[in-house]
Amino acid sequence: MDVETAGFTAFDGERCVAQGAKRDVALKLKRDGRTENVLIFDDATGRQVDFDLTGSEAEMLARLDLPEAAPPARMASPVRGPGRPKLGVVAREVTLLPRHWDWLAGQPGGASAALRRLVDAARAANGDRDRARKAAAAADRFMLAMLGDKPGYEEAARALYAGDGAAFGKRIAEWPGDLRAYVQRLAEPAFAR
Structure with missing residues (x-):
């Protein structure tokens, strides 16, 4: 599954x-x-x-069926500021050095458009790595909660974060079947680097 x-x-x-x-x-x-x-x-x-x-x-x-609670806003502001709320655009603060602002100001479309392009490019370039990182974190959270006291947990966690699927499989081989199968499914994208 x-x-x-x-x-x-x-x-x-x-x-x-x-x-x-x-x-x-x-x-x-x-x-x-x-x-x-x-x-x-x-x-x-x-x-x-x-x-x-x-x-x-x-x-x-x-x-x-109730919607999940929305995360609290970082800065509550009663006055609507710039942005396009109907499009999901939220104004946030970004701290940059003057040379960064100068470079951004000279980009086509202005600073916001340049930052969006940079973020999109980084997301595209790092997508596989981000998926692997998230999978390793999810597998480790589950392992800690359910298998943290089992033999080989620490070694399995090290192999997981190192991206060593063979060592990971070896360390979890003796764990109970359903728990082992689930952690393997969670961890699978971590080894697809």
């Missing part, structure tokens, strides 16, 4: 008991009576998440 599209994975001890979209995982856990002592992980980040599985299925699903 492709981790990027799976969504969430739930474990009861060392056994994977549900995997899929948020609603599907929650319904499976609720219908199986697994509302306690189950750990649920976000497949994209490897972070443990909590689902409120109390109440009826309809109540539970209504809570799950």
